[in-house]
Structure formats: C-alpha cells, structure tokens
Amino acid sequence: MASEALQGVDRSGGVPQPAPAEVQPTAEKLASVRDTVLRLRSAYPWAEPAAVEAAVTAAYDSFRGARVRNYVAILAERRSRKTLSAAFRAAPGPEHEGEAEG
Numbered sequence: 001m002a003s004e005a006l007q008g009v010d011r012s013g014g015v016p017q018p019a020p021a022e023v024q025p026t027a028e029k030l031a032s033v034r035d036t037v038l039r040l041r042s043a044y045p046w047a048e049p050a051a052v053e054a055a056v057t058a059a060y061d062s063f064r065g066a067r068v069r070n071y072v073a074i075l076a077e078r079r080s081r082k083t084l085s086a087a088f089r090a091a092p093g094p095e096h097e098g099e100a101e102g
Helices: 002-006 027-043 049-062 072-090
Strands: none
Touching: 027 049, 027 072, 049 072
16 A cells, blocks of 8 residues: 555655656767768668658667667667668669668
8 A cells, every 4th residue: 555655756855857858868879879870871872861860860769768778779770770671662763773771
C-alpha cells in the first residue's frame, strides 16, 4: 500500500528532473550524429542531404530513452541505412542504377 501511495511522487529530493525531450545533447552525441550524416551522405550520394540528416536524426531520436548508450551510434546508423535503402528501392527511374546499397 505504501508503494501505491508513492506512485507519481518526486523522489529526487525536490529538484525537478528534466524530461527526456528537454535533455540537451552532449558534444559527443552531436559529433556522432554529424559523423554519421557525413558517412551516409557519401554512401547515398543520390539522396537529398536533408533526407539523410532527417533519417539519422530520427534514428538517434528513436534510441533517446535507451538505458544502455554504448551501441546507440551503431544501431542508429544501421536504422538510417535501412531507411535510406528503402527509399532507394522505392525511388522510380534509372537514375539509381548501379548504385550499391550501403
């Protein structure tokens, strides 16, 4: 019963904790995102730069709540590649012939 009464109670000693969306990215995360965007822009030269950046940002955002952060960069890059590859397969026309999947 005591645990039921404590649900929703701030146990941080009165110091409000920012919501996950309010947490500012670290310089390391920003560098990782930038490096991933640069790699994928090279791997997918046909893709609009804004589309590559959006895919990478969405992939990183999908792991925002992950407790273990060690593999987020790798997983986000893989997810971004899947997104861009799917866009490549869906794109009509011969303009992408001969391009290798990243």
